[in-house]
Amino acid sequence: xxISPGLIVPPLTPFDAQLRVDEPRLQAQVNYVVDICDASFVxxxxxxxxxxxxxxxxxxxxxxxxxxxxxxGRRPVVAGISHPSFRVAVELADYAARAGAQAVQIxxxxxxxxxxxxxxxxxxxxxxxxxxxxxxxxxxLNAGPxxxxxxxxxxxxxxxxxxxxxxxxxxxxxxxxxxxxxxxHAGLARYYTTMQMLLITLELGGAGATMxxxxxxxxxxxxxxxxxxDQTRARALQQQFALFPAQWMKHGLTxxxxxxxxxxxxxxxxxxxPYSALSGLDREMLERYLRTTDLQHQGTHHA
Numbered sequence: 246x247x248i249s250p251g252l253i254v255p256p257l258t259p260f261d262a263q264l265r266v267d268e269p270r271l272q273a274q275v276n277y278v279v280d281i282c283d284a285s286f287v288x289x290x291x292x293x294x295x296x297x298x299x300x301x302x303x304x305x306x307x308x309x310x311x312x313x314x315x316x317x318g319r320r321p322v323v324a325g326i327s328h329p330s331f332r333v334a335v336e337l338a339d340y341a342a343r344a345g346a347q348a349v350q351i352x353x354x355x356x357x358x359x360x361x362x363x364x365x366x367x368x369x370x371x372x373x374x375x376x377x378x379x380x381x382x383x384x385x386l387n388a389g390p391x392x393x394x395x396x397x398x399x400x401x402x403x404x405x406x407x408x409x410x411x412x413x414x415x416x417x418x419x420x421x422x423x424x425x426x427x428x429x430h431a432g433l434a435r436y437y438t439t440m441q442m443l444l445i446t447l448e449l450g451g452a453g454a455t456m457x458x459x460x461x462x463x464x465x466x467x468x469x470x471x472x473x474x475d476q477t478r479a480r481a482l483q484q485q486f487a488l489f490p491a492q493w494m495k496h497g498l499t500x501x502x503x504x505x506x507x508x509x510x511x512x513x514x515x516x517x518x519p520y521s522a523l524s525g526l527d528r529e530m531l532e533r534y535l536r537t538t539d540l541q542h543q544g545t546h547h548a
Contacts, residue, residue: 250468251285251453253323253383253412253437254278254461255292256312257503257513266300266308267514274458275315277511282461285453287316289341291325291350293390294457294499299517302333306340313345323383323410327352327391331373338378348410350383352391353402364398368405375407383410384434396423403433410435412455416442425451440464441491444483447471457502459509459540460490466539485538493531496523501531508532509540 256278259270278284289312290297290305297305309324316322324341326349328334338349351374356362362370375382384402386394394402403411411434413421421438425446429436435452443454443464456464467482490501497520503513504523508531515522523531535541 250447250451250472251435251437252282252461252464252468253286253288253453253455254282254284255288255295255455255457257457257499257506258290258295258297258308259512259514260296260517261514264517266304266311268311270512270514271308271311272315273511274506274513275312277458277506278461279316279319281465282458283465284320284461286348287312287320287322288350288455289313289322289324289346291323291327292385292455292457293387294502295325296499296517297325297327298390302337305337306344309337309341309346310344321347323348323350325350326374327354327385329354329357331370334374335377338374338380342378342380346380348381348383349378350385350412352385352387353394355392362392364395364401367392367394367398368401371402371405371408375405378407381409382407383412384408385412385414387414396420396427399424400427400433403428408434410452411437413438413442418442418445421446421451422449425449440486443467443486444471444479447479457498458511459505460486460502463489463539482539488534489531489538492534493523493527496521496527504528504531505535505540508535 256274259267261267290308313322324346326334326337341349425436428434437452438446438454440456440460463482467479470478493501500516500523506513
């Protein structure tokens with residue numbers, strides 16, 4: 246499963262009018278992630294952009310099932326099992342294993358009773374889960390919905406043998422550069438960052454990045470250019486991430502990416518209520534910007 250450089254992509258989650266997962270649209274999202282983004286791994290119900298926290302446990306399991314079904318063996322699937330309770334995470338891990346997932350992803354959690362967990366808390370949490378699942382673990386670091394984990398604690402977590410992959414959401418170059426050395430180059434785990442850090446991650450010897458569609462379509466083009474030695478094109482693609490999605494992030498990542506997928510002609514619907522879709526002038530400005538990017542030929546929209 247180790248692919249370097251790689252792209253880890255979570256398909257967006259479409260909802261119907263009854264707030265159930267819209268399965269035909271989900272299948273189209275999965276196909277876009279596999280065929281257009283050329284994902285190295287597909288994430289099922291694992292990151293905040295997928296709105297998994299809005300779902301019941303039964304709905305999360307169904308989303309894992311449908312994602313694995315629609316990927317249909319074309320790529321390895323990493324199932325999200327994040328939960329403050331390690332017992333619930335283990336239940337989801339067992340379910341993911343039976344459903345055919347190749348790995349599980351777990352957000353480093355906040356304490357359920359408030360406050361930041363200690364390094365001991367986090368190591369204990371992940372060690373307990375690792376003891377009860379045979380699947381490789383992808384450690385997901387995203388301060389805000391999850392814990393803000395120090396460099397030292399991140400290295401300690403990466404030393405858990407069952408943690409094979411690490412997804413880093415920080416845009417802190419000093420942190421990223423250090424952890425690529427201390428985790429990836431040290432042979433502890435493969436270290437992935439995010440869209441704004443993709444090119445520098447590749448240059449520093451990291452494993453790649455995680456990002457939702459359609460940003461992942463740009464990420465794939467960037468990786469391909471970098472592998473081909475075309476640094477000019479790789480830099481031009483990285484520069485497209487300077488404004489997309491940052492200029493519209495006041496709305497949140499999911500609304501921006503859902504609006505971009507709508508523009509591409511692969512609709513993922515609106516964000517789970519009460520959160521609003523991108524609209525008005527901001528949506529017009531986003532679509533105008535997208536026409537200047539390398540996404541312009543990757544959908545069925547009318548430019």
